Amino acid sequence: MTPKIAIVGRPNVGKSTLFNRLTGTRAALVSDLPGLTRDRKEGEADLGGHMLNIVDTAGLEEATEGSIPDRMRRQTEAAIETADLVLFVIDARDGVTATDETFARTVRASGRPVVLVANKCEGRRADEGFYEAFRLGLGEPVAISAEHGLGLIDLERDALAALGLEPKPHHRDDKDGDGAEKERPLRVAIVGRPNAGKSTLVNALVGEDRMITGPEPGLTRDTVSSDITWSGRAIRLFDTAGLRRKAKVTDLAEKLSTSDTVRAIRFAEVVVLLIDAERGIEHQDLTIADLATEEGRAFVIAVNKWDVVEDKQQILKGLTSKVADGLSQVPGVAVVPISAMSEKGLDKLLKAIVRAAEIWNRRVPTHELNRWLGEALARHAPPAPSGRRLKIRYVTQPSTRPPTFVAFCSRPEAVPKTYLKYLTNSLRTAFGLPGVPIRFNLRKGDNPFASKGRR
Known part of the structure; x- marks a missing residue:
């Protein structure tokens, strides 16, 4: 019998968007209007080579008996009773609400296996809501963005594990929005800054004059995408408008271009900061780098116009030192000298981009993380503010893109930033995570899985 998965949650958390994404269809209506779905809708999804039935349900709401919302709720409860697995979806941007807590109890009481899904996790705004999800008592949440197709591989892995299934060999994990099996391009x-040679670089990588180039700064206004293939890997390049200091941006068209560039950074997987070798790295370059790392993007620095530099070794040493000082939060960022005009160093740049993406997607097994934690605590014990020793008991990695870790601690608010930085740097070194942002967060409590084991 085909296993059945029910997608449940309160209204407007993205259940229908997730249903469409998993089934590779547009069968469920999607809108910002809450309560659009009223009846159960079923479809088929291929997860790890297994065909499964997916059920989209109405939003769970507290309602008076006999009302339409009450009848919708009964339909959802019926779907839970017949499901082999429940995907309980919350909106991470809104955090955990009282309604989420109420219906989490309903799902727990059903006795069905549950995977907790924190949706809309594409930006920093969702971080707090994601960590709040632990208190629902449904296990470790999976961070996804159904709209943007992020985190679906992690969701597939956890769903199959909860059903006692293994992915079939040679199965292609990535699917596009229409369900056709193909590799999703790496978004770069x-x-x-203006006139650093961004459009010239894209033209060189594409192999044709796709973008207008010239000595005048600010020629590019729109963010334009171009697809290439390198070593069998599909890559989608986004040429963006140059970013100047906000005080200098007065023209309306430039303001629109700037907001478009910031949007491109937020939805990219790897950000390549292109700097002019003749001008060196300046404050505005570091501001752009801060924005990219704040958004949690993988990061590479390309130094353009390298062919006109005379003392190459000295210049590269100085640039590397400035990057290490200015981006101390992401040590190990790759600095790649190139010449877009003469098409030199492009293979090295693409290799660095792909490597950064691989590190950004890296997942560390929980048992290895906790072995590392024990060693890190033994090397440098937590401080004892007010004479009370802090206890850090357990660490897990709930998500990738960027690598995100949660440690459970007796008093997280009392842990000094210096000790948190020690743990982050130690983890980065132990598991080879250079040049990508790492989010290391402390939450109050014991090991949440000590008594129940892995889902």
Whole structure:
């Protein structure tokens, strides 16, 4: 019998968007209007080579008996009773609401296996809501963005594990929005100050004059995408408008271009900061880099116009030192000298981009993380503010893109920033995570899985 998965949650958390994404259809209506779905809708999804039935349900609401919302709720409860697995979806941007807590109890009481899904996790705004999800008592949440197709591989892995299934060999994990099996292009945003050579670089990588180039700064206004293939890997390049200091941006068209560039950074997977070798790295370059790392993007620095530099070794040493000082939060960022005009160093740049993406997607097994934690605590014990020793008991990695870790601690508010930085740097070194942002967060409590084991 085909296993059945029910997608449940309160209204407007993205259940229908997730249903469409998993089934590779547009069968469920999607809108910002809450309560659009009223009846159960079923479809088929291929997860890890297994065909499964997916059920989209109405939003769970507290309602008076006999009302339409009450009848919708009964339909959802019926779907839960017949499901082999429940995907309980919350909106991470809104955090955990009282309604989420109420219906989490309903799902727990059903006795069905549950995977907790924190949707809309594409930006920093969702971080707090994601960590709040632990208190629902439904296990470790999976961070996804159904709209943007992020985190679906993690969701597939956890769903299959909860059903006691293994992915079939040679199964292609990535699917596009229409369900056709193909590799999703790696999204790479080329950013930098005006006239650094971004459009020239994209033209060189594409192999044709796709973008207008010239000595005048500010020629590019729109963010334009171009697809290439390198070593069998599909890559989508986004040429962006140059970013200047906000005080200098007065023209309306430039303001629109700037907001478009910031949007491209937020939805890229790898950000390439292009700097002019003749001008060196300046404050505005570091501001752009801060924006990319704040958004949690993988990061590479390309130094353009390298063919006109005379003392190459000295210049590269100085640039590397400035990057290490200015981006101390992401040590190990790759600095790649190139010449877009003469098409030199492009293979090295693409290799660095792909490597950054691989690190950004890296997942560390929980048992290895906790072995590392024990060693890190033994090397440098937590401080004892007010004479009370802090206890850090357990660490897990709830998500990738960027690598995100949660440690459970007796008093997280009392842990000094210096000790948190020690743990982050130690983890980065132990598991080879250079040049990508790492989010390391402390939550109050014991090991949440000590008594129940892995889902």
